[in-house]
Amino acid sequence: MPIIQRLGWQIKDRFTGQEHRIGEAFVDGEFRSLVDMLEVAQDEAMIKGALRQFTHSCGYERFAYLEKEGAQIRTFSSYPKPWEGLYLSADYSSIDPVVTEAKRKRDVFFWTAEDWPGRGSSPLRKFRDEAIDHGIRCGMTIPVEGGYGVSMLLTFASSKGDGGVPAAFDSRRAVQLVMMVHYRLKMIAAKVAINPKQVLSPREMLCLTWAMKGKNTLETAAVTGINSRTVQHYLDKARAKLGAESVPQLVGIAKDRGLLSSN
Template sequence: MLPAKLERVLDDHLDGLIDAMELARDEPSIKTALQEFATDSGFEHFAYFSVRVSDARGLSNYPLKWQERYVSNNYVTLDPVIAQAKRLMRPFTWSMKQMQSLGRAERKFFDEAAEFGIRSGISIPVKAGFGRTVMLTLATNRDEPGPVVVRDVALAATAVAFVHISLIRLSAKLPRTGQTDLSPREATCLAWASIGKTMNETAKLLTISERSVRFYLEQARDKLGANNVAHAVRLAVERDLI
């Protein structure tokens, strides 16, 4: 076992990341703070992901060609790191060597990532609203991430939550020219519908009547010009309304 003094402790830099997120006012300042956090922690790359089923949104300094390939090939459904994050829901290190029982497709994914200097790292996943998992990954070109630890899991989760909230806050400030404004109830009912909740289940979650849920969904459908609730969900997701 390596001496503790050789360990890189992410906790040493988490307070600084939280402070930076409090002060961040635009996407470049958020990216700069994340890059500094990665560098201070001994990594070259960072990646923030917000994932729900096959829908992923992110911010990273990964090479642009890798980002484009990742999106065009819908690698969010294949990425073993995201799959493990959803299973563990706690900080973990990863590398191709550490991942067990990888299939041919997953090994090919790791081989492709390695071409862009992404070979190993550490990820911190956190549960968010409406079935989303948000995670912050630090990655390196090394075959193994080295002796890096997170001692205060709650502090790490708080830091990732601050990144998530900062990006949501930024998105909310962007002008939505031509966008349809849904009421909070309409958006919430659509969001629950998007992850498969029935009207009855949504009613219980919101402590309102099923009739009210139906009303809000119909209002949202009409505002969006949708044919049905499923169509309304798709339009709302495409327009970043939920």
């Protein structure tokens, strides 16, 4: 039985009775920033960095994206490598209660390992103990059904099992987020490798994208929530990497190289 019950737009801790409002608890700006950073991500490291930052800002410790197509599993996570390896080699997705629940619910849900069978020596008990050992005790999972029978799960997990539900967000945004991660990973997998010295960091891409949209440093600073001097710093670094002498030239070069989409 889950500890957390959904009550319309609220969730309620069954033990403490404390209610948490879905959506309101979530920092709006963080979500927008994540979407922006995913939009400009050029490689898996940038996606991972953006998700990691978002995960922490929501009060969780780790994230895991899992894609299941028939028997084929693909993972993309900040979970400990040993756990990721064990999960795949032991085919834990077939018994993982989160995966099972995701198939049934098709909606954002909260879970805790404390609710999984804690007695006996069943494979599920072993799975539970190992998950907890690796710092995966409770979390929130967003299940989304993709095309051609592909199932996607995005989980935000925490090692803290002593109550206190971290921030959550509404279903619409949750699905949007999973789809963005899914398609961004697909696009990057299909991309041709480019000179690593010319790869811009997530922040550099963020500032460059706003510059392309006509924002000056102050306006970019306002929308990104960082200091204008910092915006300038990232644009400087981007100029140095792409060999541009000014921001307009930088935008032009970035567009020519397909680093920026014009939407």
